[in-house]
Amino acid sequence: xxxxxxxxxxxxxxxxxxxxxxxxxxxxxxxxxxxxxxxxxxxxxxxxxxxxxxxxxxxxxxxxxxxxxxxxxxxxxxxxxxxxxxxxxxxxxxxxxxxxxxxxxxxxxxxxxxxxxxxxxxxxxxxxxxxxxxxxxxxxxxxxxxxxxxxxx
Amino acid sequence: xxxxxxxxxxxxxxxxxxxxxxxxxxxxxxxxxxxxxxxxxxxxxxxxxxxxxxxxxxxxxxxxxxxxxxxxxxxxxxxxxxxxxxxxxxxxxxxxxxxxxxxxxxxxxxxxxxxxxxxxxxxxxxxxxxxxxxxxxxxxxxxxxxxxxxxxxxxxxxxxxxxxxxxxxxxxxxxxxxxxxxxxxxxxxxxxxxxxxxxxxxxxxxxxxxxxxxxxxxxxxxxxxxxxxxxxxxxxxxxxxxxxxxxxxxxxxxxxxxxxxxxxxxxxxxxxxxxxxxxxxxxxxxxxxxxxxxxxxxxxxxxxxxxxxxxxxxxxxxxxxxxxxxxxxxxxxxxxxxxxxxxxxxxxxxxxxxxxxxxxxxxxxxxxxxxxxxxxxxxxxxxxxxxxxxxxxxxxxxxxxxxxxxxxxxxxxxxxxxxxxxxxxxxxxxxxxxxxxxxxxxxxxxxxxxxxxxxxxxxxxxxxxxxxxxxxxxxxxxxxxxxxxxxxxxxxxxxxxxxxxxxxxxxxxxxxxxxxxxxxxxxxxxxxxxxxxxxxxxxxxxxxxxxxxxxxxxxxxxxxxxxxxxxxxxxxxxxxxxxxxxxxxxxxxxxxxxxxxxxxxxxxxxxxxxxxxxxxxxxxxxxxxxxxxxxxxxxxxxxxxxxxxxxxxxxxxxxxxxxxxxxxxxxxxxxxxxxxxxxxxxxxxxxxxxxxxxxxxxxxxxxxxxxxxxxxxxxxxxxxxxxxxxxxxxxxxxxxxxxxxxxxxxxxxxxxxxxxxxxxxxxxxxxxxxxxxxxxxxxxxxxxxxx
Numbered sequence: 001x002x003x004x005x006x007x008x009x010x011x012x013x014x015x016x017x018x019x020x021x022x023x024x025x026x027x028x029x030x031x032x033x034x035x036x037x038x039x040x041x042x043x044x045x046x047x048x049x050x051x052x053x054x055x056x057x058x059x060x061x062x063x064x065x066x067x068x069x070x071x072x073x074x075x076x077x078x079x080x081x082x083x084x085x086x087x088x089x090x091x092x093x094x095x096x097x098x099x100x101x102x103x104x105x106x107x108x109x110x111x112x113x114x115x116x117x118x119x120x121x122x123x124x125x126x127x128x129x130x131x132x133x134x135x136x137x138x139x140x141x142x143x144x145x146x147x148x149x150x151x152x153x
Numbered sequence: 154x155x156x157x158x159x160x161x162x163x164x165x166x167x168x169x170x171x172x173x174x175x176x177x178x179x180x181x182x183x184x185x186x187x188x189x190x191x192x193x194x195x196x197x198x199x200x201x202x203x204x205x206x207x208x209x210x211x212x213x214x215x216x217x218x219x220x221x222x223x224x225x226x227x228x229x230x231x232x233x234x235x236x237x238x239x240x241x242x243x244x245x246x247x248x249x250x251x252x253x254x255x256x257x258x259x260x261x262x263x264x265x266x267x268x269x270x271x272x273x274x275x276x277x278x279x280x281x282x283x284x285x286x287x288x289x290x291x292x293x294x295x296x297x298x299x300x301x302x303x304x305x306x307x308x309x310x311x312x313x314x315x316x317x318x319x320x321x322x323x324x325x326x327x328x329x330x331x332x333x334x335x336x337x338x339x340x341x342x343x344x345x346x347x348x349x350x351x352x353x354x355x356x357x358x359x360x361x362x363x364x365x366x367x368x369x370x371x372x373x374x375x376x377x378x379x380x381x382x383x384x385x386x387x388x389x390x391x392x393x394x395x396x397x398x399x400x401x402x403x404x405x406x407x408x409x410x411x412x413x414x415x416x417x418x419x420x421x422x423x424x425x426x427x428x429x430x431x432x433x434x435x436x437x438x439x440x441x442x443x444x445x446x447x448x449x450x451x452x453x454x455x456x457x458x459x460x461x462x463x464x465x466x467x468x469x470x471x472x473x474x475x476x477x478x479x480x481x482x483x484x485x486x487x488x489x490x491x492x493x494x495x496x497x498x499x500x501x502x503x504x505x506x507x508x509x510x511x512x513x514x515x516x517x518x519x520x521x522x523x524x525x526x527x528x529x530x531x532x533x534x535x536x537x538x539x540x541x542x543x544x545x546x547x548x549x550x551x552x553x554x555x556x557x558x559x560x561x562x563x564x565x566x567x568x569x570x571x572x573x574x575x576x577x578x579x580x581x582x583x584x585x586x587x588x589x590x591x592x593x594x595x596x597x598x599x600x601x602x603x604x605x606x607x608x609x610x611x612x613x614x615x616x617x618x619x620x621x622x623x624x625x626x627x628x629x630x631x632x633x634x635x636x637x638x639x640x641x642x643x644x645x646x647x648x649x650x651x652x653x654x655x656x657x658x659x660x661x662x663x664x665x666x667x668x669x670x671x672x673x674x675x676x677x678x679x680x681x682x683x684x685x686x687x688x689x690x691x692x693x694x695x696x697x698x699x700x701x702x703x704x705x706x707x708x709x710x711x712x713x714x715x716x717x718x719x720x721x722x723x724x725x726x727x728x729x730x731x732x733x734x735x736x737x738x739x740x741x742x743x744x745x746x747x748x749x750x751x752x753x754x755x756x757x758x759x760x761x762x763x764x765x766x767x768x769x770x771x772x773x774x775x776x777x778x779x780x781x782x783x784x785x786x787x788x789x790x791x792x793x794x795x796x797x798x799x800x801x802x803x804x805x806x807x808x809x810x811x812x813x814x815x816x817x818x819x820x821x822x823x824x825x826x827x828x829x830x831x832x833x834x835x836x837x838x839x840x841x842x843x844x845x846x847x848x849x850x851x852x853x854x855x856x857x858x859x860x861x862x863x864x865x866x867x868x869x870x871x872x873x874x875x876x877x878x879x880x881x882x883x884x885x886x887x888x889x890x891x892x893x894x895x896x897x898x899x900x901x902x903x904x905x906x907x908x909x910x911x912x913x914x915x916x917x918x919x920x921x922x923x924x925x926x927x928x929x930x931x932x933x934x935x936x937x938x939x940x
Contacts, residue, residue, distance in 0.1 A: 032188070033179070034179070034183075034185075034186035035178070035180065037360075037411070038185070039444065040860070040861050041444045041860070042445070042861050042862050044860075045360065047360060074179065075179035076180070079178060084177070088177040088178065091177050092170070092174070092177055093169060095827065095829075095830050097177065098662070099359070099412040099659050100175075100176030100181055100409065101361040102360045103177055104179050122874070126869040126872075130870050132869075133868065134360065135358055135359060135412050135837075136660050136830070137830055137834055138836055138837035138872060139837070139867075139868075139872060140874060
């Protein structure tokens with residue numbers, strides 16, 4: 001077992017963790033931050049996307065021990081001061097979700113997308129979320145949601 | 154009193170969803186998010202061979218591991234769990250949740266581990282050693298029908314699960330078949346289009362894999378089971394039956410459910426095992442499916458081989474259709490497995506006047522994961538076979554594919570229309586949908602664009618498909634569970650409204666659409682209404698969400714329950730207002746006498762009076778709560794037209810969907826924003842089937858497409874912006890006029906994309922291309938090979 005310490009959604013979390021535990025399981029099972037989801041076991045679907053040190057990353061691709069000392073933001077920590085993040089607002093306004101399972105990862109991926117490219121074209125948005133699967137929406141309303149957030153920022 | 158604000162009418166408006174705040178903030182609770190005190194984890198040892206006798210299962214090393222609570226082999230599970238029931242009347246071989254002596258598909262469970270956490274459970278699974286005596290794998294469906302290479306279930310000779318179900322012209326209710334009309338039709342035809350077509354096997358792939366938490370409480374003798382299911386009430390019925398409990402002792406909960414697409418209708422072995430193990434051990438247990446596990450353990454869809462013969466006159470008049478279907482259903486019958494292909498024969502009539510139809514289906518066991526419902530469930534297959542054949546006929550006759558359809562449509566004056574295959578279409582105006590789609594797509598301009606592109610050497614094609622589907626399932630005669638839906642509407646003491654529905658949404662947004670309906674019905678604010686679902690402890694009765702039935706059947710039950718409560722509330726209001734109950738109106742949060750809004754009482758005051766009725770109006774009981782069961786008299790039959798434009802890269806064979814225009818008619822719409830989302834999602838899955846999705850087994854019965862590395866589901870980059878529109882032809886089957894829309898997109902898109910691809914490659918002499926449209930396949934056609 002290993003000791004880890006990381007800042008998650010602004011709070012320092014210290015924990016003992018089995019070295020083989022992926023970051024996503026640490027967040028979900030040990031910190032009980034269950035908004036981050038697991039949709040596959042091959043790092044394709046993106047449902048587990050969080051922010052690690054300011055960049056979107058699939059939390060199934062690293063072990064919790066590798067995130068020692070990192071700053072993590074999950075979907076639960078995205079809204080600030082009781083205000084939804086513009087992407088959260090965009091997904092709500094534009095019906096960017098149905099079952100909602102891919103949504104946290106989709107939103108967390110879009111955070112970096114818009115950070116890197118504040119006014120993306122539709123094509124750039126579609127390319128930017130290629131690492132995130134959605135089976136419900138056909139993506140069109142997700143594109144609209146990200147465009148909505150881009151124009152409202 | 155103060156003037157109440159005017160409340161907007163909400164039915165028909167693009168109201169944003171009230172489900173979303175919890176979902177966009179990570180505050181929803183899916184099954185795997187549930188943690189109970191003392192809960193242990195289940196994992197399954199699964200067969201890694203397709204077909205074998207089990208020689209031995211050695212669990213000693215697993216049992217010795219620290220943190221392992223229990224290990225059960227199939228034989229041990231069989232001591233406390235009966236074989237799995239099915240939901241169709243067809244004969245079925247014994248199907249154990251955990252295999253006892255023979256495994257019949259790769260991925261079939263052979264042992265169960267219960268352990269401290271999911272990682273220990275997995276380690277223990279890996280420590281179980283199973284030895285097998287291999288049997289020949291039955292993979293090719295047409296070979297399987299001859300009993301080769303072997304027979305999977307001895308009681309089913311030649312692997313025929315269902316030997317042959319005939320439907321169509323000349324087939325009587327008792328199954329007698331008179332071929333004279335169909336023979337005559339083909340005899341007078343000028344030409345016959347004949348084609349073998351594959352409607353390939355797909356993986357439904359909800360983004361949330363399945364999961365279950367079962368909690369048997371020995372002190373109370375009750376079971377609570379949370380499952381990622383589309384129908385908790387059906388789950389309750391089956392779990393009660395297999396655990397020996399009464400339905401009154403089982404509470405089934407569908408918490409937040411991350412998509413279903415038909416695959417979460419089934420009651421699966423893992424659910425039975427979790428419940429039975431929890432009862433046996435007296436502890437709560439959880440099982441969460443891995444994605445790679447889902448590819449083998451969750452039912453697949455489609456996999457119907459069709460031999461299609463379409464007979465016509467030279468002028469394009471269709472005179473007859475023969476459809477010989479062979480369904481590869483995998484190793485076992487699941488809940489609805491055997492019934493799904495019969496929906497294909499049922500819908501073989503499509504949107505056309507076809508004087509004679511013969512549709513037959515044979516269902517065949519193979520050593521593969523069982524099939525069952527997948528979005529569309531039988532109807533996309535019917536649409537695909539007929540629409541591809543119509544496209545081939547148009548090409549053969551050098552007719553515009555739209556004009557060929559127009560020539561053969563069932564006309565609006567013919568509804569209700571009794572089809573050759575036993576359905577009664579409720580309402581329709583197919584030409585209107587076609588014309589709207591042609592107009593929106595600018596069909597003639599598109600054709601000119603295509604021709605111009607071809608002149609430049611590009612491979613561009615157009616495809617068009619009509620569809621009609623059967624939705625709003627029941628009625629009860631058609632479903633072993635019953636085909637009604639239930640709702641209870643309660644006006645609380647403070648005037649807020651709680652309503653239950655037996656529909657069990659998992660993305661469909663019924664918390665929003667049903668609240669829209671009640672807000673209008675009672676003239677109260679949307680925010681004052683709560684829709685409860687997915688918990689048999691709260692929702693007294695229900696069937697569930699499948700077959701595009703939530704709005705048409707569940708919505709109607711809600712409307713009926715609301716009407717009953719409203720009638721009673723009108724009586725209380727009439728007493729307060731000293732008016733006749735027929736003269737009171739509900740609007741803007743008040744109940745008033747018609748024509749004098751100032752006389753009104755606040756809605757909440759009338760509610761309060763109903764719960765402290767002093768004096769109690771004569772003939773009334775206190776309280777405002779009532780329920781309704783809605784039994785539909787018929788299904789609904791939504792329809793539409795989908796047009797697509799595809800370009801093939803001449804160098805690589807890679808197809809690109811350039812354009813997709815859809816006109817869908819689902820009758821009256823409650824929330825067009827949500828409807829659009831449903832259609833988008835259906836289109837994505839329909840296009841996915843045409844272009845990139847395919848479950849593949851090798852000759853040993855091993856699943857080759859067992860993860861997202863190998864099975865492609867569409868990504869955002871795979872689609873153009875869909876262009877939607879709607880025509881509105883209400884159904885007379887329910888008072889809402891709503892038909893249902895959840896599956897529509899999967900029907901028309903698939904043949905339209907394939908037809909567009911065939912059109913793009915028509916210069917190479919190709920007449921049909923089987924799905925999926927793998928670039929290599931298209932490249933070979935371009936290189937001079939034929940398909």
